[in-house]
Amino acid sequence: xxxxSEHKISPAIVRLKNIDFWYWTRYHVEIxxxxxxxxxxxxxQLDIPMSxxxxxxxxxxxxxxxxxxxxxxxxxxxxxxxxxxxNILEMLCEMQYPVNILTKSxxxxxxxxxxxxxxxxxxxxxxxxxxxxDEKLSAMLEGFSPSPLRRLETLKTLxxxxxxxxxxxxxxxxxxTDSKEALSHLIRLAGEQGAAxxxxxxxxxxxxxxxxxxxxxxxxxxxNEAALQKRxxxxxxxxxxxxxxxxxPIRIPRITLKRFTNRYFSSLASECLFNISYLYELLxxxxxxxxxxxxxxxxEDLNVSLKxxxxxxxxxxxxxxxxEIEAIIKEVLFKGSSVFYDTLxxxxxxxx
Ligand code: SF4
Numbered sequence: 001x002x003x004x005s006e007h008k009i010s011p012a013i014v015r016l017k018n019i020d021f022w023y024w025t026r027y028h029v030e031i032x033x034x035x036x037x038x039x040x041x042x043x044x045q046l047d048i049p050m051s052x053x054x055x056x057x058x059x060x061x062x063x064x065x066x067x068x069x070x071x072x073x074x075x076x077x078x079x080x081x082x083x084x085x086x087n088i089l090e091m092l093c094e095m096q097y098p099v100n101i102l103t104k105s106x107x108x109x110x111x112x113x114x115x116x117x118x119x120x121x122x123x124x125x126x127x128x129x130x131x132x133x134d135e136k137l138s139a140m141l142e143g144f145s146p147s148p149l150r151r152l153e154t155l156k157t158l159x160x161x162x163x164x165x166x167x168x169x170x171x172x173x174x175x176x177t178d179s180k181e182a183l184s185h186l187i188r189l190a191g192e193q194g195a196a197x198x199x200x201x202x203x204x205x206x207x208x209x210x211x212x213x214x215x216x217x218x219x220x221x222x223x224n225e226a227a228l229q230k231r232x233x234x235x236x237x238x239x240x241x242x243x244x245x246x247x248x249p250i251r252i253p254r255i256t257l258k259r260f261t262n263r264y265f266s267s268l269a270s271e272c273l274f275n276i277s278y279l280y281e282l283l284x285x286x287x288x289x290x291x292x293x294x295x296x297x298x299x300e301d302l303n304v305s306l307k308x309x310x311x312x313x314x315x316x317x318x319x320x321x322x323x324e325i326e327a328i329i330k331e332v333l334f335k336g337s338s339v340f341y342d343t344l345x346x347x348x349x350x351x352x
Contacts, residue, residue, distance in 0.1 A: 038143030159194030171203030
């Protein structure tokens with residue numbers, strides 16, 4: 001694929017400084033700079049310069065998870081304009097590169113056959129962004145995006161075809177889409193359509209949102225940052241409990257390729273550390289969150305075998321690996337799970 005400048009993407013390969021631990025990718029393929037769906041709250045519409053990214057002349061030499069749609073939606077509402085996506089997916093399938101797709105578009109089902117081929121090798125995850133089950137509100141916020149109902153049907157089609165797929169309620173917009181009833185309803189609907197995960201995140205409303213005539217009244221009494229943060233704190237606790245009740249994971253399971261042994265074990269360990277850092281974020285324990293995130297980034301970048309380090313008793317010599325983190329890594333490497341993570345998740349999900 002050709003290298004493109006920051007202002008002329010179609011398509012461009014982007015490398016992030018650090019891994020995006022929501023979608024488990026450091027590499028994105030971006031098909032366009034601006035998104036045809038024109039959601040009113042979206043940064044893509046503001047033409048904000050990308051920072052912390054590098055443009056690459058081609059894909060990484062060995063298979064890495066490639067993100068599709070992490071900056072702007074890869075699918076065009078006009079089905080005739082999605083051949084580029086099909087070509088990219090075919091190429092990734094042929095080269096056996098995992099792909100993590102984020103979209104609001106029902107057009108993703110145009111490529112069901114390729115997605116199924118990828119899914120058979122566990123090389124794909126698809127996440128549909130859905131903010132609200134409220135059709136009217138969605139029409140107001142999400143420009144030309146397909147209706148929430150249509151996206152839920154798309155989710156069902158993907159799941160029925162055997163494709164790992166879930167939803168992202170990103171962002172939850174304070175005072176606008178954060179009613180407990182609406183979120184509970186959305187999660188119930190997503191569960192009924194077979195969602196395999198549900199991500200959620202908060203949002204710092206941009207002026208475009210606050211100034212919408214229909215939404216202005218929501219924000220007139222809640223202008224300050226502290227009030228918004230407090231509100232989100234409340235909602236995120238509610239969301240973790242809700243998702244736990246509905247048995248929906250709060251993270252996308254990472255795609256790890258077993259044939260690259262060193263990287264496989266580093267990925268397993270860093271996935272667990274990133275997930276623990278996220279739980280600490282949900283529990284508002286910033287220091288622990290940062291400690292685990294830093295350790296996860298360091299492990300992610302290791303070029304040596306973690307198991308060999310353990311065998312030589314040198315794991316604890318790595319920067320940022322304290323005895324607690326060392327014990328978690330060993331457990332993940334040799335047992336494939338972490339009691340520490342499970343206990344912390346229960347605490348976040350039930351308060352116990
Ligand atoms: S579909 Fe996604 S990328 Fe496109 S405008 Fe909406 S939020 Fe932004």
